[in-house]
Amino acid sequence: MRMAHMTESNVTENEVMASQPDVDVADPVDTAAAATGVAVDLPEQQLTELGATVGEVRCADPYVVAENVNVHYGDNHAIQNVTLEISKKEVIALIGPSGCGKSTFLRCLNRMNDSIESARVTGRITLGGQDIYSKEFDPVALRARVGMVFQKPNPFPKSIYDNVAYGPRIHGLANDRAELDDIVHNSLERAGLLKEVKDRLDEPGTGLSGGQQQRLCIARTIAVNPEVILMDEPCSALDPIATARIEDLMDELSEDYAIVIVTHSMQQAARVSKRVAYFHLGLLVEVDETDTIFTNPRHKLTEDYITGRIG
Amino acid sequence: MQGTTLILVIGAMAIAAYYMGRSRSVALVGGPTQGTALHSLPGYYGYFTAIWCLLPALAVLLLWVLLEPRVIVALVVQGLPEAQRNLPPGELNLLVNNIQNLAAGDAVSGTVDASLQDAANRFNEYKVLSRKILTVLTLGLGGLGAAIAWRRIRPDFRARNRVEQIVLVALIAASSIAIFTTIGIVLSVLFEAIRFFQKVPATEFLFGLNWSPQTAIRADQVGSSGSFGAVPLFTGTLLITAIAMLVAVPVGLMTAIYLAEYSSRRVRGIAKPLLEVLAGIPTVVYGFFAALTVAPWVRRAGESMGLEVASESALAAGLVMGIMIIPLVSSLSDDAINAVPSAMRDGALGLGSTRSETMTRVILPAALPGIVGGILLAVSRAIGETMIVVMAAGLAANLTANPFEAVTTVTVQIVTLLVGDQEFDSAKTLAAFALGLVLFVVTLLLNVIGLNVVRKYREQYD
Numbered sequence: 001m002r003m004a005h006m007t008e009s010n011v012t013e014n015e016v017m018a019s020q021p022d023v024d025v026a027d028p029v030d031t032a033a034a035a036t037g038v039a040v041d042l043p044e045q046q047l048t049e050l051g052a053t054v055g056e057v058r059c060a061d062p063y064v065v066a067e068n069v070n071v072h073y074g075d076n077h078a079i080q081n082v083t084l085e086i087s088k089k090e091v092i093a094l095i096g097p098s099g100c101g102k103s104t105f106l107r108c109l110n111r112m113n114d115s116i117e118s119a120r121v122t123g124r125i126t127l128g129g130q131d132i133y134s135k136e137f138d139p140v141a142l143r144a145r146v147g148m149v150f151q152k153p154n155p156f157p158k159s160i161y162d163n164v165a166y167g168p169r170i171h172g173l174a175n176d177r178a179e180l181d182d183i184v185h186n187s188l189e190r191a192g193l194l195k196e197v198k199d200r201l202d203e204p205g206t207g208l209s210g211g212q213q214q215r216l217c218i219a220r221t222i223a224v225n226p227e228v229i230l231m232d233e234p235c236s237a238l239d240p241i242a243t244a245r246i247e248d249l250m251d252e253l254s255e256d257y258a259i260v261i262v263t264h265s266m267q268q269a270a271r272v273s274k275r276v277a278y279f280h281l282g283l284l285v286e287v288d289e290t291d292t293i294f295t296n297p298r299h300k301l302t303e304d305y306i307t308g309r310i311g
Numbered sequence: 312m313q314g315t316t317l318i319l320v321i322g323a324m325a326i327a328a329y330y331m332g333r334s335r336s337v338a339l340v341g342g343p344t345q346g347t348a349l350h351s352l353p354g355y356y357g358y359f360t361a362i363w364c365l366l367p368a369l370a371v372l373l374l375w376v377l378l379e380p381r382v383i384v385a386l387v388v389q390g391l392p393e394a395q396r397n398l399p400p401g402e403l404n405l406l407v408n409n410i411q412n413l414a415a416g417d418a419v420s421g422t423v424d425a426s427l428q429d430a431a432n433r434f435n436e437y438k439v440l441s442r443k444i445l446t447v448l449t450l451g452l453g454g455l456g457a458a459i460a461w462r463r464i465r466p467d468f469r470a471r472n473r474v475e476q477i478v479l480v481a482l483i484a485a486s487s488i489a490i491f492t493t494i495g496i497v498l499s500v501l502f503e504a505i506r507f508f509q510k511v512p513a514t515e516f517l518f519g520l521n522w523s524p525q526t527a528i529r530a531d532q533v534g535s536s537g538s539f540g541a542v543p544l545f546t547g548t549l550l551i552t553a554i555a556m557l558v559a560v561p562v563g564l565m566t567a568i569y570l571a572e573y574s575s576r577r578v579r580g581i582a583k584p585l586l587e588v589l590a591g592i593p594t595v596v597y598g599f600f601a602a603l604t605v606a607p608w609v610r611r612a613g614e615s616m617g618l619e620v621a622s623e624s625a626l627a628a629g630l631v632m633g634i635m636i637i638p639l640v641s642s643l644s645d646d647a648i649n650a651v652p653s654a655m656r657d658g659a660l661g662l663g664s665t666r667s668e669t670m671t672r673v674i675l676p677a678a679l680p681g682i683v684g685g686i687l688l689a690v691s692r693a694i695g696e697t698m699i700v701v702m703a704a705g706l707a708a709n710l711t712a713n714p715f716e717a718v719t720t721v722t723v724q725i726v727t728l729l730v731g732d733q734e735f736d737s738a739k740t741l742a743a744f745a746l747g748l749v750l751f752v753v754t755l756l757l758n759v760i761g762l763n764v765v766r767k768y769r770e771q772y773d
Contacts, residue, residue, distance in 0.1 A: 110661065112657065112660065112661060115656075115660065117575070117576065140663050140664070140665050141663065142663075143660060143661055143662065144662070144663030145663075147661065147662065148657075148661035150654060150657060150658065150661070152654055154652070154654035154655060154657065154658040155658075156655060156658065156659070156673055156677075157655075157676065157677050158676070166659075166662060166672070166673075167662040167663065170662070170663070170664050170668050170672070171663060217658070220658075220662065221661075221662065224662060224663060
């Protein structure tokens, strides 16, 4: 019964925030189904109207809080009324079929959508209590606090050293060369790359292998000492061995950073994350502990996705 | 048959050959459903047959067109009376011209006598005969080629490979045209320049400080022997080019940065075509703009500051040339900046760079090869530009680095040397070729150096 209660309260909260009083929240069928642990069979249309998320969007020690986030690309409503909390030292995986909005949501968290002319973000996202979309908040400073690793490794066409030193340099994190050297070495060390590149720091970063390039990008990101790291399918261009190394790395990094990872691989989500959020057609369908999602999904769409029937 | 008709008929034959080759290949394997039994698609058998119809016929036609006039003239000359055949070449040429004019029904110089009329008649006869032979020969060869190709078609015949080979040869031929033209131009300039250096020592030309190419027109005339020191011309060219680049590179580059990274789509949609309009203005218009508007303005501005400015100053020509080159620099730099993958931009922004940091630290270094390439092209354009400097910079070959004085450039001097009424083997005329050669070498060196610099310092993205 605990689950049922949680679900209901969650839906209610969402409902209040969405201020859509005309929708019947306590749908008897919904509640009953959730209570019995059977996946809820909600038609997509009804889901859209509800805008409600199954599972637990709240967490114990929230650091990044998204409330009723909507994103429009021109006329396309890419993200609809998404509410999600992310705590300070956890790995949360965003999964879902292509075009479901998980990457868009990720890019909202460090305002990378700003560079897209037609994108419009509404709702409220806070980082440690500060509204990152408020006028006073500088997106440049935000991106130093919320780092990002992209789908395709994108090292700058500079030396390995300069790649890692790029962030500290533009943010003035080092007072002299020795400090900068320290930051570069530490970052490479933490990204598990130092051993491989120690003797060729002045060689171009583009000369590394794909997996090394991606770890270089991670090193580059942690060199500016962010609080949150966003990863947009960081392993989709890598082979299984390089992927395993990155996953180990995420595990280590999660001791210090909140990590939000978008992935198409459910095995990866299961291996690295503590919580999983399932997106579908711009809606956040279900959020829960990773184990719960993969063993006992409550929403029909989630179940269909993780069992391979859609997406 | 007329030439055009002949070509049309051959074309029709080729089309027919295509269908015959195609249908034979299909028939050989027993109908269209058995297509996989053929080595190539049926169309390739058709193309193969058509090519063998076209190629021999067109080759003969081309040869005929090239050789026919000479052969006919030789035959006509052979039939002339002994006395006329032994005329000196110049007069014989005149006579042949007369015969040709008479044959074509044009006006003839001198009186028309019986032998001339006779020769003209024979000229016409030969011409008709030649047409007949040509028609038979080309059509016959076309038919023969098609027939042989048609007979060679077997199900295992590799028609596709043959056709692709022929296409490859055609592609190579097309690409060599530009190369051979370049070589031809270089050689012709080179030989004329060598003739010049036989009259004027190369050291004097390359290192002489005085340019005054006035030579006596007639041998008995009293006049200067001319001095051909090209250094003032090259310094003049460099001065004007430097001024032009000082205007074009910063303005063009900043335009490109604004358009590529900062402008909204609407502004870009308006500004880019407008810039291209600037590129479309004829240089002669820039020339009189420079001469009539900018030069007087520069002089007045200079005078108001107490400077002495020539009315045809290097500054005016350089400024206008720089404006002319802005679209070239901006559009090539814009392309180079846009070619940098957006992943670089995202990476830099994702680390918390501002837009200007992203631009100066990531995008520009990555786009540098393209930008430098564009600037090099612009330099070549500035060095080779003629019209603006003819009108605005003047003809005085002053050896100076002062932009307020009148200077002249290599291209301007080439123009003035060649529009004179000198004979074509005088040192004055030949000097134009020597100038052209040195200009070519300088531009080539600039390009080679520039490309090497770019290769060394480029930041290669993948």
